Amino acid sequence: MQNPKPPSKMFLDIVGELRTIIREEGIKTGGKLPSERELVERLQAGRSTIREALRSLELLGLIETRRGEGTFLVDFQKHQLVEVLAAFIMQQPKSVIDVRETRKIHETAAIALVCKDSSLRSLPVWQSLLTKIDADGGILREDIIREMIVATGNRLSLKIWFLLKQYSKAPYQEMTGSDENDIVRELLNNVLDGDELQTLNAYSKWMELVDGERGERKQ
Amino acid sequence: MQNPKPPSKMFLDIVGELRTIIREEGIKTGGKLPSERELVERLQAGRSTIREALRSLELLGLIETRRGEGTFLVDFQKHQLVEVLAAFIMQQPKSVIDVRETRKIHETAAIALVCKDSSLRSLPVWQSLLTKIDADGGILREDIIREMIVATGNRLSLKIWFLLKQYSKAPYQEMTGSDENDIVRELLNNVLDGDELQTLNAYSKWMELVDGERGERKQ
């Protein structure tokens, strides 16, 4: 007598049925889903219920809706899932530190991978960055790191890093100073040499400098 | 006169406003959100719109609704949402690799940090895990890694890892086999010794074994 009638969330069922429809009709990325009104008939549910399911999938970034046109299956890369999560997580006080640390996790992993892979570290972009520093007297901090992660080809990591960067206090949008340029040059040269240890070393020094400027003295 | 109202997506605004409410009213984990009808008045929107936003957050696992009671803020840990999500995402081929690689980034970083920090690697939990393997003849794969990330204290990384884990094909919910146990023991012993290099080595071997079982031969 517990609950033979568990009030199963109908909108969750709809989500499942939508998946079935997508599979059975072979709807590809960018393809069009049935209209809301058609789904109402096919799934025998009210339009609001259908919409609740669709809106959920939209927030997850799995579908995209365009007024006047329809609802479309979207590329997985764009999912703003992490965005929403980040926004909520950001409300916890302690998490500012976590964000910075997690950001560094992705940065470190990218740097290490680039150093390890000879085809990656021989990319012309590193030399270009060095030239740019000399020419402009500095460089945007995020440009360096971004190129590293882009080079790894891991778009999910890039996406996560991009989000974390926005929540970081570190002034990533600023130009590097003159002291900083020395470290950055060292870092890039180490990449060209394929010296993983020294590169990560330079990265650590760099981050200490950047974080230190802000007077952040946590742990 | 360009676009006084270009972007629709009011339900996304609602999501944002809900976040504000949660922050300003200091609603904690497990706490109750305003009722749907109250939100209708406060946010000046229709109930269906409010519900679309709430349903989205529910699918994300950020809130929980109980009929007759209300809507509650949920703990980050307990989201069962992702099964649906995974089913969708798994239909996209290339991203599977990114998900796995990104998951490993977080795992590697956690392992390295634990090895580096003497107060972390001397935690009693590692010995407990070893004992458990001998007693039960194996251990859940995810238990090992989770303990590692938990130990680092980075809850954001933990959260991301948790999500990625569920996207992964790797059978993390399974018990380790007997061959595997040797590697895991080696890994944990290396942690106790504080040998970062050897620990990461053991981790690599472990992952090769796990991925290999599944016949995944990508890149």
Add this chain to the structure above:
DNA sequence: TAAAAAGAAGTGGTCAGACCACTCTATGGC
């Protein structure tokens, strides 16, 4: 008096219908 039953209020779950705003297409006039 205390326990049980009935009721009231509040909440989420669902549905139907009505508009609106937008996009696309076909129709018609020039």
Add this chain to the structure above:
DNA sequence: GCCATAGAGTGGTCTGACCACTTCTTTTTA
């Protein structure tokens, strides 16, 4: 042929209604 317009189709939003469930209060009953 070209372009403007009307229509159909689609998502976006609101309103009101009803149901199912939980909780608390009130009333009835033993």
